[in-house]
Amino acid sequence: MTQIVQMQGMNKYFGTLHVLKEIDLTVEAGEVVVVIGASGSGKSTLIRCVNGLEEFESGKLVVDGNELAPKSGNPKALAEIRKEVGMVFQQFNLFPHLTVKKNIMLAPRKVKDAPETIANATAERLLNRVGIGSQADKFPSQLSGGQQQRVAIARALAMEPRLMLFDEPTSALDPEMIGEVLDVMRELAKEGMTMMVVTHEMGFAREVADRVIYIHEGQIVEEGKPADVFDNPQNERTQAFLSRVL
Ligand code: ADP
Numbered sequence: 348m349t350q351i352v353q354m355q356g357m358n359k360y361f362g363t364l365h366v367l368k369e370i371d372l373t374v375e376a377g378e379v380v381v382v383i384g385a386s387g388s389g390k391s392t393l394i395r396c397v398n399g400l401e402e403f404e405s406g407k408l409v410v411d412g413n414e415l416a417p418k419s420g421n422p423k424a425l426a427e428i429r430k431e432v433g434m435v436f437q438q439f440n441l442f443p444h445l446t447v448k449k450n451i452m453l454a455p456r457k458v459k460d461a462p463e464t465i466a467n468a469t470a471e472r473l474l475n476r477v478g479i480g481s482q483a484d485k486f487p488s489q490l491s492g493g494q495q496q497r498v499a500i501a502r503a504l505a506m507e508p509r510l511m512l513f514d515e516p517t518s519a520l521d522p523e524m525i526g527e528v529l530d531v532m533r534e535l536a537k538e539g540m541t542m543m544v545v546t547h548e549m550g551f552a553r554e555v556a557d558r559v560i561y562i563h564e565g566q567i568v569e570e571g572k573p574a575d576v577f578d579n580p581q582n583e584r585t586q587a588f589l590s591r592v593l
Pocket residue numbers: 361364366384385386387388389390391392393
């Protein structure tokens with residue numbers, strides 16, 4: 348098996364706040380890992396470390412063979428990782444002044460120097476894949492939240508990522524739009540994309556995750572197959588959390 352993410356004894360602080368504590372975590376190629384935990388437990392910080400959006404203080408982090416040193420000591424690895432890891436946020440973060448299609452073409456054009464015609468064809472293919480081929484020439488503000496989030500996913504996919512990170516991708520959506528975004532993510536998982544997903548959608552986690560990780564105050568306190576974690580949690584913190592959210 349190929350390890351896409353390898354974290355060993357990782358620690359992260361915000362000032363004196365110890366946010367991630369001795370994190371050991373590996374993600375294999377093709378695996379879908381869902382991260383759950385209470386608000387403030389460190390879920391976002393954990394996945395933001397994976398693409399170098401946050402620095403960490405100690406430990407080891409290797410992403411697709413690129414080793415990030417603590418305190419962002421390896422700019423070359425960071426640049427590689429940024430190219431290979433796609434990220435989707437709670438707020439869609441689309442560029443408001445660009446059309447949907449241009450949003451998707453931007454990174455391949457700028458970062459990969461892709462020719463216009465190729466970037467254009469890729470954008471059209473990806474928009475069809477996420478079910479919004481007819482919206483290509485609209486601006487983000489003309490789309491629903493669910494459509495905007497699907498554009499954000501297509502934009503990340505345009506870089507042909509080796510790993511996709513999702514940080515509560517449906518938390519800002521009206522309830523009726525959550526399903527269409529989860530459907531796209533489910534398809535991606537089926538096609539073999541390696542994914543780390545922070546979500547409160549426990550039904551999705553149970554169905555799609557290969558592994559569920561429960562974080563409490565910056566520590567992984569439980570980890571296992573969804574059926575085991577949800578139906579038979581071993582740690583009392585996990586039990587308490589699940590009894591609140593399930
Ligand atoms: P979660 O995503 O699980 O809600 P976060 O990873 O966002 O948790 O945050 C973990 C802890 O780190 C929280 O106590 C939060 O207040 C703190 N935190 C997050 N980002 C910052 C930051 N940029 N500066 C200082 N503290 C932060």
